Amino acid sequence: xxxxxxxxxxxxxxxxxxxxxxxxxxxxxxxxxxxxxxxxxxxxxxxxxxxxxxxxxxxxxxxxxxxxxxxxxxxxxxxxxxxxxxxxxxxxxxxxxx
Amino acid sequence: xxxxxxxxxxxxxxxxxxxxxxxxxxxxxxxxxxxxxxxxxxxxxxxxxxxxxxxxxxxxxxxxxxxxxxxxxxxxxxxxxxxxxxxxxxxxxxxxxxxxxxxxxxxxxxxxxxxxxxxxxxxxxxxxxxxxxxxxxxxxxxxxxxxxxxxxxxxxxxxxxxxxxxxxxxxxxxxxxxxxxxxxxxxxxxxxxxxxxxxxxxxxxxxxxxxxxxxxxxxxxxxxxxxxxxxxxxxxxxxxxxxxxxxxxxxxxxxxxxxxxxxxxxxxxxxxxxxxxxxxxxxxxxxxxxxxxxxxxxxxxxxxxxxxxxxxxxxxxxxxxxxxxxxxxxxxxxxxxxxxxxxxxxxxxxxxxxxxxxxxxxxxxxxxxxxxxxxxxxxxxxxxxxxxxxxxxxxxxxxxxxxxxxxxxxxxxxxxxxxxxxxxxxxxxxxxxxxxxxxxxxxxxxxxxxxxxxxxxxxxxxxxxxxxxxxxxxxxxxxxxxxxxxxxxxxxxxxxxxxxxxxxxxxxxxxxxxxxxxxxxxxxxxxxxxxxxxxxxxxxxxxxxxxxxxxxxxxxxxxxxxxxxxxxxxxxxxxxxxxxxxxxxxxxxxxxxxxxxxxxxxxxxxxxxxxxxxxxxxxxxxxxxxxxxxxxxx
Numbered sequence: 001x002x003x004x005x006x007x008x009x010x011x012x013x014x015x016x017x018x019x020x021x022x023x024x025x026x027x028x029x030x031x032x033x034x035x036x037x038x039x040x041x042x043x044x045x046x047x048x049x050x051x052x053x054x055x056x057x058x059x060x061x062x063x064x065x066x067x068x069x070x071x072x073x074x075x076x077x078x079x080x081x082x083x084x085x086x087x088x089x090x091x092x093x094x095x096x097x098x
Numbered sequence: 099x100x101x102x103x104x105x106x107x108x109x110x111x112x113x114x115x116x117x118x119x120x121x122x123x124x125x126x127x128x129x130x131x132x133x134x135x136x137x138x139x140x141x142x143x144x145x146x147x148x149x150x151x152x153x154x155x156x157x158x159x160x161x162x163x164x165x166x167x168x169x170x171x172x173x174x175x176x177x178x179x180x181x182x183x184x185x186x187x188x189x190x191x192x193x194x195x196x197x198x199x200x201x202x203x204x205x206x207x208x209x210x211x212x213x214x215x216x217x218x219x220x221x222x223x224x225x226x227x228x229x230x231x232x233x234x235x236x237x238x239x240x241x242x243x244x245x246x247x248x249x250x251x252x253x254x255x256x257x258x259x260x261x262x263x264x265x266x267x268x269x270x271x272x273x274x275x276x277x278x279x280x281x282x283x284x285x286x287x288x289x290x291x292x293x294x295x296x297x298x299x300x301x302x303x304x305x306x307x308x309x310x311x312x313x314x315x316x317x318x319x320x321x322x323x324x325x326x327x328x329x330x331x332x333x334x335x336x337x338x339x340x341x342x343x344x345x346x347x348x349x350x351x352x353x354x355x356x357x358x359x360x361x362x363x364x365x366x367x368x369x370x371x372x373x374x375x376x377x378x379x380x381x382x383x384x385x386x387x388x389x390x391x392x393x394x395x396x397x398x399x400x401x402x403x404x405x406x407x408x409x410x411x412x413x414x415x416x417x418x419x420x421x422x423x424x425x426x427x428x429x430x431x432x433x434x435x436x437x438x439x440x441x442x443x444x445x446x447x448x449x450x451x452x453x454x455x456x457x458x459x460x461x462x463x464x465x466x467x468x469x470x471x472x473x474x475x476x477x478x479x480x481x482x483x484x485x486x487x488x489x490x491x492x493x494x495x496x497x498x499x500x501x502x503x504x505x506x507x508x509x510x511x512x513x514x515x516x517x518x519x520x521x522x523x524x525x526x527x528x529x530x531x532x533x534x535x536x537x538x539x540x541x542x543x544x545x546x547x548x549x550x551x552x553x554x555x556x557x558x559x560x561x562x563x564x565x566x567x568x569x570x571x572x573x574x575x576x577x578x579x580x581x582x583x584x585x586x587x588x589x590x591x592x593x594x595x596x597x598x599x600x601x602x603x604x605x606x607x608x609x610x611x612x613x614x615x616x617x618x619x620x621x622x623x624x625x626x627x628x629x630x631x632x633x634x635x636x637x638x639x640x641x642x643x644x645x646x647x648x649x650x651x652x653x654x655x656x657x658x659x660x661x662x663x664x665x666x667x668x669x670x671x672x673x674x675x676x677x678x679x680x681x682x683x684x685x686x687x688x689x690x691x692x693x694x695x696x697x698x699x700x701x702x703x704x705x706x707x708x709x710x711x712x713x714x715x716x717x718x719x720x721x722x723x724x725x726x727x728x729x730x731x732x
Binding site (some may be wrong): 020021022024028038090091093094095 | 705706707708709712713716
């Protein structure tokens, strides 16, 4: 049974990673990051269930809390960028290069 | 090897305690003139003349006291202070006023004083006159340190001091590139000789634990193995540099770029004879080494012929006299190398030469003064009518240098030639030949300058120099004629305690060698007259044969230096520069270039695109994962 969960988690993680790499829109990239986090959560829960311990489930809660905080900060940044540039393309936000 | 008795100096009493004043007076003069010349103004030259006159008076007073003292109490040591004292080393500064050094003091302050007076006239129109007199005083002070020092280290201080003064005065007209170059050349060639001096003094300190003359004289007999020869040859190297002896002779002819009084004082009468003084003063060392003493004889003989050769071919009146100076110092070196038989004669010739050569150099200066500073003898001719005092005083110097009977040069040179015949037939014959050539080139100089018809351009009006210049000439002319006869029967006995030489019988009637010398000299004069007196001297130099051309080019001494020293050193420095630029910088450069290249490559990765950073991170994670999995599998 565990394999199916892990396959699903790997597929979700891969979709998320590819999304971060290929999409220019900051919001979509942000969603892809969330997808990767949740793929990791799924794997943690699956292993916890498989080993009959709560450790993985506890870790999942931590991840969710941190993700929530990250969303707050991240969305604020994206909104701020959009306000100044009228665009959410991550390729345009390359000022640090200079 | 002859054991020589060593006479220890007695402690100074009375006036001798003030011997340091002889040095201090001109030193103070130099300090005041060079340091505060602006405030002294016209008083500077007068101050210089006054200080040197004071030194001369003191030297005469000391000399008179020495004459009155018994023979074993004439050498007086005047300890002054301790220079430095560290561990087992203690180096004292002291003066040694003995029979040898007092003669030098008289020569330096006496001839030096006359040349100071002469310079008042000669340099009257030079705007840097004050500085010139400051340098002259500096030179006299340094030269007195050299001859009065009681150890080699203090002697070396004076030795370097006269080198400095010589450099400053050769390059006095520094706006002329040739003068600046000549000054540098003299300085650098003297450094080569000084290397020998430094090594010799170091060897003495290592062997005797002291550089004092008395310690060296006492300890010399205990030297073993190659030490006497080594020290002797190193001292000779120093003497060659200072006295312009072959192979370090090339600087003296260029040194004539300096003002003429300088040529007379430094490059004829005093400084260049310091090498002879050094050899005579170090007689205890040279007595122990036949090799070193023979080398001195060889150097002297070669130089006396080379100088005479150059003197025959040059048309520049000062360069003829410079070649002649080299040649006469060669005679002194030859005598000093012969040993106890020759020391007194070397000093004798040194003193008479100091008088007659200074006389002739100042005479040449007087001629130049009247001829608008032209030195080319082919532009002179018939000057005896226009410069009577210069002509007659110059003639006295001329008679002295060729060794006309009963003039000063006759006595001193004749002794050296006889001593040379005592050494070997070959050396004696060469010295005799040198006397003949000397007579030839001096006759040539006299006839080209004062004889014949006038050859100068229309705008030139030759005129006699003022009295301030002619009076020193007259005094020196009297010395040129008379000094020999005064000292001839006296100087050997006088110098015996200082040089360890035993007096010879001196007779007024010439020996067969003396007659031969006179015949050779007469022949030289005759040939000179036949070539330059009977017919007109061409106003431009004829091309000349191989011998004349070699002489005109100073026997290719500069080319020899160029090939043996200058070019190799240049090649070495070029090689060093190449090694530095290509080898060392190239090697270090490889690393900096590599780091620079890596940084440029690293900078390119920082492109500012979030997505490319994400790709890099993913690839990194994949790589780490792959390594972990492979680790588990393997």
